[in-house]
Amino acid sequence: MSADPKALYQEVILDHNRKPRNYGELEHPSHHAEGLNPLCGDHIHVALELKDDTVERIAFHGESCAICKASASMMTAAVKGKRAQDARTLIHEFVDMATGRVAAQDSPHIGRLAVFSNISTLPMRVKCAILPWHTLQAAFNAEPSTSTEADADPMHTPMGDA
Amino acid sequence: MSQLLAPNPKPTQAASAAAANTARPSAAFDVERIRRDFPILGLSVAGKPLVYLDNAASSQMPQAVIDRLVRYQTREHANIHRAVHYLSETATAAYEAARETLQRFINAAEAREVIFTSGTTDSINLVAQSWGRQNIKAGDEIILSVLEHHSNIVPWQMLAQEKGATIRVVPMNDAGELQLDAYQALFNERTRLVSVGHVSNALGSINPVKEMIDFAHARGAPVLVDGAQAAPHLAVDVQALGCDFYAFSGHKLCGPTGIGILYGRAALLEAMPPYKGGGDMIHTVTFEKTTYAPIPNKFEAGTPPIAAAIGLAAAVDYLSSIGMAAIAAHEHALLQDASEQLAALAGVRILGTARHKAAVLSFALQGIHPHDVGTLLNSEGVAVRTGHHCAQPLMARLGVAATSRASFAFYNTHADVDALVAGIRAVQKVFA
Numbered sequence: 001m002s003a004d005p006k007a008l009y010q011e012v013i014l015d016h017n018r019k020p021r022n023y024g025e026l027e028h029p030s031h032h033a034e035g036l037n038p039l040c041g042d043h044i045h046v047a048l049e050l051k052d053d054t055v056e057r058i059a060f061h062g063e064s065c066a067i068c069k070a071s072a073s074m075m076t077a078a079v080k081g082k083r084a085q086d087a088r089t090l091i092h093e094f095v096d097m098a099t100g101r102v103a104a105q106d107s108p109h110i111g112r113l114a115v116f117s118n119i120s121t122l123p124m125r126v127k128c129a130i131l132p133w134h135t136l137q138a139a140f141n142a143e144p145s146t147s148t149e150a151d152a153d154p155m156h157t158p159m160g161d162a
Numbered sequence: 163m164s165q166l167l168a169p170n171p172k173p174t175q176a177a178s179a180a181a182a183n184t185a186r187p188s189a190a191f192d193v194e195r196i197r198r199d200f201p202i203l204g205l206s207v208a209g210k211p212l213v214y215l216d217n218a219a220s221s222q223m224p225q226a227v228i229d230r231l232v233r234y235q236t237r238e239h240a241n242i243h244r245a246v247h248y249l250s251e252t253a254t255a256a257y258e259a260a261r262e263t264l265q266r267f268i269n270a271a272e273a274r275e276v277i278f279t280s281g282t283t284d285s286i287n288l289v290a291q292s293w294g295r296q297n298i299k300a301g302d303e304i305i306l307s308v309l310e311h312h313s314n315i316v317p318w319q320m321l322a323q324e325k326g327a328t329i330r331v332v333p334m335n336d337a338g339e340l341q342l343d344a345y346q347a348l349f350n351e352r353t354r355l356v357s358v359g360h361v362s363n364a365l366g367s368i369n370p371v372k373e374m375i376d377f378a379h380a381r382g383a384p385v386l387v388d389g390a391q392a393a394p395h396l397a398v399d400v401q402a403l404g405c406d407f408y409a410f411s412g413h414k415l416c417g418p419t420g421i422g423i424l425y426g427r428a429a430l431l432e433a434m435p436p437y438k439g440g441g442d443m444i445h446t447v448t449f450e451k452t453t454y455a456p457i458p459n460k461f462e463a464g465t466p467p468i469a470a471a472i473g474l475a476a477a478v479d480y481l482s483s484i485g486m487a488a489i490a491a492h493e494h495a496l497l498q499d500a501s502e503q504l505a506a507l508a509g510v511r512i513l514g515t516a517r518h519k520a521a522v523l524s525f526a527l528q529g530i531h532p533h534d535v536g537t538l539l540n541s542e543g544v545a546v547r548t549g550h551h552c553a554q555p556l557m558a559r560l561g562v563a564a565t566s567r568a569s570f571a572f573y574n575t576h577a578d579v580d581a582l583v584a585g586i587r588a589v590q591k592v593f594a
Contacts, residue, residue, distance in 0.1 A: 006541045009534070009592050017593075040533055040549050041563035063563050065531035066593075125537060 008067070008118045008125075012074075017066035022076035026059040034062075035135030037127050037148040042068045046076075046135045053084050060135075065128050067119065072132035074113055079136070088140060091133045098129045191492050196484065197573050199224040210543030213581040218363050218391060218522050218569030219547050220413045223477070227416060230476035234469050241465055243442055257468050260475035261458070267478045268408060269399040270425050277424040277431070277461045278471050282390040283313040285409030285424035286357070288461060289386055290317035292434045293407075294355070300326035302354040305383075307332040307340050308559050309362040309369065312552040314388045318357060332358070334559070338365040338514040342373060349381050356385045360392035364551040364567065365514025366497070366522030368392070375404050384430065390414055394571070395493055395520045397486035400425050412470060417477035421470035424461070431457045438463040489572040493521035496570045500579045507583070509590060513565050521570035524551075527586065530593050532564040538592060539566075542585040 026032075029047035036043050044062030048055055058080050060072045075094070079087040090109050096102040097110060100120030104110055119129045127148040138146035197203050202222045205212045214222065234256065240249035242257050258273070265273040279285045294317075298304065304318050308331050315329075322329055330353075332345045340358075356378045361368050375385045384406035389398060393410035400408050407430070411422040426434075436443055436454055440463035445453040454460045481489065500523050504510050509528040527535055536548035547567045550557045557563060568582055 006538065006592065009538065014593065041557070042533075043563070065533040067534065122537065125533070128533060 008116075008122065010115055012112065012115050013066065013070040016070035016073040020060075020069055020073040022059045022073065022080065024059050024061055026057055029057075029059075031139040031142065033135050033138035033143055034145045035131045035138065035147070036145065037068075037131055039148070040065070040128070042128060042131055044068065044072055044132060044135060046072070046132060046139050048136075048139060050084060055079050055082055055084065055087055060132060064131070067116075067125055067128040068131050071116060071129045074115075075132045075136060078111070078113060084140060087136070091137050094133050095130050098126055191484075191488050191572075193492065193573065193575050197575070199226065199480075200573055201225060201228070203573060207543045207545070208541045213542075213544040213578045213585075215568040215570060215574065215578065215582060216545045216547045217394075217571035217574075218414070218567065220419070221394060221416050221571050222573070223416055223418070224480050226480050227418070227473050227476045231418065231469055231473045234472050239469070242468055243459070253468055256472050257466070260471045263475035263478050264423055267398070267482065268393070268423075268425055269401050271401060272428055274456070274458050275425055275428050275431065277426065277458045278466050279409075279422050279424050279461075280420050280467070281411040281413070281422035282388060282409045283317075283411075285407075285422055286314055286386065286388065287317045288424055288437045289357075289407050289409075289426070290321045292437045292461075293384075293430065294318075294321040295324070296433075296435055298322075298325045298327050298354055301352055302327040303330050303348075303350070303352045304328070305330045305332060305345070305348050305353060305356045305358075305378075307345075307358050307369070308334050309338070309340065309365065309367060309556055310357075310359055310553065311363050311388065311390070312554070313390075314357055314359060315555065327354075328352075331555075334367070337516050338362065338367045339516045340367070340369050340374075342370060342377075345374060346377055349377070349383070353378075353381060353383050356383055357388065358385070359388040359390075360398075361389075361395065361520045361522075362514070362553075362556075363391045363522065364553045364556055364565065365516065365524055366391075366519040366569075367514060367516035368396075368518040368520055371405070372403055379404065391520060391522070394481075395486075396490055406430055412474035412477065415474070415477055416480060417474035418467075418470040420467050421474045423474075426457075428457065431461070436460050436463065440464045442466075484572065492572050493570050493574075496574055496576065496579055497521040497523060499576055500568060500570070500582065503579060503583045504586070507586060507590075510586065513560055513562070523568045523570075524565040525568070526562060526565055527590065527593075530589060532566040534593070535566045535586075535589050538589040539582075539585045542581065542588055544581055544585040546582070 026047035030049045032047040034045045042064040044060055044064055046060045048058040058076045060076055093107040093110050097104050097107050097117055098119050104114040104117040116129050119126055134146050200222050238252045238256055240253045242254040261276050262273045264276045270276055330348045332340050334340050360371050371387050378385045386407035387405045389408050389410040394415045406427050408425040413419040443455050443460050443463040445455050504512055504525055511526045513524040532548035539546055549564045
């Protein structure tokens with residue numbers, strides 16, 4: 001909590017907020033979910049097409065803060081072209097890092113997403129960062145909607161098998 | 163407006179002096195001296211002096227209230243209304259004296275019309291579950307407004323669902339003012355109750371409750387006023403308003419959390435069934451039949467938050483010593499200053515421009531989400547609330563998911579306003 005919150009708003013996050021990658025709707029997705037944070041009103045949709053167990057196409061859209069939007073943008077860029085199992089591994093790594101359970105340097109696949117490692121010092125904003133990932137997991141699991149306040153709230157319950 | 167700013171019915175000497183000075187409030191109003199009464203205002207956040215502008219969510223506690231709580235716990239505590247020993251009698255006397263302090267604060271006719279609850283939410287639920295279940299039937303209509311906090315929506319929805327009743331909603335104009343003609347048009351022979359906020363927590367609009375009450379009474383409908391945002395900022399006179407119920411919370415009024423009041427006209431309260439069953443609310447109990455205690459005890463089952471009630475009374479005494487008129491005048495000057503400065507900034511939109519407003523300023527920064535605003539303002543030491551303010555229907559009416567909200571108390575200064583403005587500029591710079 002002592003970290004300067006401004007450190008979070010690095011250029012890479014601001015850039016993804018300004019120019020989100022893979023932003024928009026996807027026609028005929030094979031998987032789709034919407035994610036809602038009822039406490040703050042962040043509301044995003046993630047849609048993707050799995051082909052041969054690979055994320056062929058992915059897009060997101062919705063109404064959210066910069067942290068959520070940048071996280072979603074970088075998430076879509078990171079999982080596009082990945083095999084579903086690798087994407088699920090990344091979901092775990094990201095959530096574990098954002099909630100402060102695992103350090104970024106101990107997260108082998110995290111790469112540029114390490115810019116979100118500071119978020120764990122801002123407990124009220126952790127949910128903003130992980131909402132897209134939570135929503136992606138719901139899409140993989142064919143759950144139509146998810147909420148940061150649901151039973152499976154990763155803030156309170158470590159994620160099970162994604 | 164005039165009845166809202168009337169001096170307290172039984173003002174203290176200081177309050178009279180302050181009220182007499184409303185023409186030039188800043189002359190008699192020594193905000194620096196007042197700030198020294200609040201230890202928490204000396205804190206630093208993120209290495210900067212705390213600028214606390216989230217008073218509509220919860221206000222801070224002056225040393226006088228902290229001291230009163232300490233004195234109660236160290237020298238006066240026992241359970242009330244029971245034992246005959248010294249401490250129980252002392253605690254009972256302090257608790258009942260607190261009720262009388264609250265009675266005077268809102269100019270209720272009798273102390274027994276003041277029920278201690280856990281807060282505004284509890285007060286409204288009490289009326290919904292007790293008066294509502296007794297009086298609302300299938301097909302009946304309850305009038306609320308689009309400005310309501312969820313705590314003045316959900317209890318009525320639960321009741322309406324149970325009874326098959328309908329909620330009707332008073333609309334507002336784009337400035338955030340309730341539309342009186344539309345309000346009047348909502349009435350019909352099925353209208354049973356009006357429940358409306360005195361001051362909007364999200365926009366600060368001061369609603370024309372006196373006119374709304376008069377109109378409802380002429381059609382036989384009682385009125386509950388949610389005063390959570392009004393009681394800390396305006397002199398409230400329930401008899402001048404003529405409301406049937408009035409609810410507010412202690413912690414928005416420099417008092418402790420977990421305490422609030424429900425004012426109800428004695429005749430209504432007496433006719434209502436108990437809300438919760440338990441000790442302290444009974445007259446006699448056998449397994450065949452229980453008879454209930456008279457009001458207010460009928461509605462205060464179990465051991466109440468005794469210390470919190472006494473602390474709330476100390477907070478009310480503290481506010482009265484400054485004077486609600488002086489408080490309102492100072493806060494209004496802060497609101498005006500902040501409104502003018504924010505209006506002059508590019509990329510800032512003020513939400514809620516009602517002619518009559520309490521010191522709440524909701525705003526939106528173009529292209530920047532309120533949560534980012536809140537996090538970045540915090541890094542400047544400025545505490546504001548961001549989100550939907552528990553008023554999602556209002557957010558939908560405004561066409562936004564959330565706003566940033568600065569809400570002022572009498573211990574805020576024009577330097578706090580300047581810090582907010584500088585903070586907003588810093589936020590805009592990050593996103594430029």
